[in-house]
Amino acid sequence: MSLNSVTIVGGGLSGFTVAKELRARGFTGTLTIIDPAGVPYDRPPLSKDYLLGHRTAEEIQLSVAQWFHDQQIQIVTGTAAALRPDDAAVVLNDGTEIVSDKVVLATGGTARRLPIPGGDLESILELRTREDADRLREVLRPGARLAIVGAGLIGAEVASSALPFGTEVVLIDPVDPPLVPAVGHELARRLHDMHPERGIRLVTGVPLSITADGAGHNLVMDSGETISADAILVGIGIVPQTALAEAADLDADNGVLVDEGQRTSHPNVYAVGDSARIRLADGTLLRRAEHWEHAMNTGATAAAALLGHELPRHGAGWFWSDRHGVHLEGVGSMTGEGTTIVREKDGQPSVVFRLDPDGYLAGCAAVDGGLTVRAARRIIDRRILVDPEQLADPGIDLKKLAR
Template sequence: MALDIVGAPVESVTIVGGGMSGFTTAKELRGRGFAGNLIIIDPAGLPYDRPPLSKDYLLGSRDAQDIQLAHADWFAEHQVDVVTGHAAALRPDEATVVLEDGSEITSSRVVLATGGAARRLGIPGGDFETVLELRTREDADRLRSVLKPGARLAIIGAGLIGAEVASSALPFGAEVVLIDPVDPPLVPAVGHELARLLHDMHPERGIRVVTGVPTAITRDSAGHHVVMESGERIDADAVLVGIGIIPETGLAEEAGLETDNGVIVDESQRTGHPNVYAVGDSSRIRRSDGTLLRRAEHWEHAVNTGATAAAALLGQDLPKHGASWFWSDRHGVHIEGVGNMTGEGNTVVREKDGKPSVFFRLDPDGYLAGCAAIDGGMSVRAARRLIDQRILVDPQRLADPAVDLKKLTK
């Protein structure tokens, strides 16, 4: 019998949400020796991976089965029951989840892995049912159905999702307009230098980039019309909004759990109620000193929080995670980033074939704080070790493409 960090027996676990964080929690529990009953509740049924929705799945190079996080036989082999349905209520004292059909599932602990819903535009016309979003397979299927040669697609939001969809839409022959109030977007993620380089890829490949704020969306027999603050009107057959997510905290709020742009958890992913944990996009960590961290939404964060919750549920030592890492793909290039690219300090650039390739952010003391790269995964992995181990490195050696970064970690 497992004991979680508060010493109470854990004989069964119900996970609400089958995204990466929920699936990881289940996988880690089994991998760490948990033999009790394990249930995942999700309206989509078997868990699947979300990042391919804006890339391979949208393009049709991977189908629904290809993006499953594990095939059905894995769940049978590991005795993980998947319940297809919506969780309508949570009773924390009983660790009971009530489904929309009225059925109830009671276990020793509940893990909320509810993720987030697409943020909608708070402007007239922003709530039209024909204004698209991209959070599910069904969303991707709907978007693919409108991507035809000559189709006019307006994308509001040029962050990771917007940029990826813009790139993926081009092979369909669509005409793409990418709208964002910031020029360039993604500075917080990759730093100004790389953000500029990445954003400039869009017009180089025929995507029209508009910097500004939309104030309304109208529609008529000719299609949709995005009205800009400048007075410009952008005509489109389809409009996609990709401006981030709102964490799904409704279950937690109605159950009396603390929320603040996410379900508040401690460093073991436990909420204020000992029967309930929360992981992934919908969770937000408050450290033991009271510091409330920013909520994170990237793929690795989902994996890390799932692993942490599993360890905590079993009363095991919590895993240690390195500097935050993410990746993205657009226009045939792969982007990775780690750590903080916008803190105080300066940027060192490493070139490849005469072009900027790897960007290092040094803090005021000269230590590496962040790294972002184009087609430079090995460099980012080496940089992560330099950050995690806090190794002081000569900036000239960082900039020199002849220097093997892996050797700097030893």
């Protein structure tokens, strides 16, 4: 059966990439993107440039509205309420039905709530959408007290972005330091210590309850301390949006289950991005990923699979983050058995490498070391055996080891 039409549910990076890649690969059929926000926009700036007011809503769009018109991609502003896989039909909440040959689910995730008394208060902030960022910006003002629960990438970025507003920030996490699985202990320690150096108070512990009154919020910690704040932001990860898929009897387990071509358990439906989780042919479930590049990669893979093209090969997983004027990048895996090698600069860890038990590079993370991380990615992807002493030597350009 020839492919004449595709409907994409979700206008985040993964859904946008499906549409962009289909056109780039020569697909001339009908393309529709359904999303409540309309024209797709990029989400990483929400905790940085957009929150700070350095970029406008239009400037964070993944492409200008004219591009979608030129590419003949229809944007439907609405919410998908039901999916009929046998008919490849999507039903919107206003009753409109959109029928196509294939459907791609790019439904993303919703912010995870604190499972404690008061954790569902409407006044508690999250950061998943442009509207969330607008709401957060309204509380960032001189002398305002902001408590951030979760000191991972998003929490750290918002803490950093809040400082120029004159906001007093308390950053809460049960782990000290956080991000060890992503960047290794040495770099995680350096990154976390940047917060108090700039006036952010760190609290290690677990919230037990939250109450709110006219004076603000009170967050009771497991230590017995009560933290008072004008606003609370919770950034503890996401819950994949699988309700649409599960109601349509698609296989799901902490994500919509897909094969390596992003195909779900129904031949008419594909899934990409944060809400998709790969199930290998032997039944093994891979860990669901939530990074920007993963969203883009899964979108590209789905486009190739839809057209019957050879699936693209992607390198080791990569991520980035920004805080307090420094740029963090990581690639591969910093967990698992093996050894850690640290490069220092000015007496501080600047690059951390993780070697597997056989001596091959498994992961790398760096502060202001993008070129090093890119070279590390080549080493990982090409399975180049490197000398640990050379990895540790800051005087050796890693690009030479990647050749």
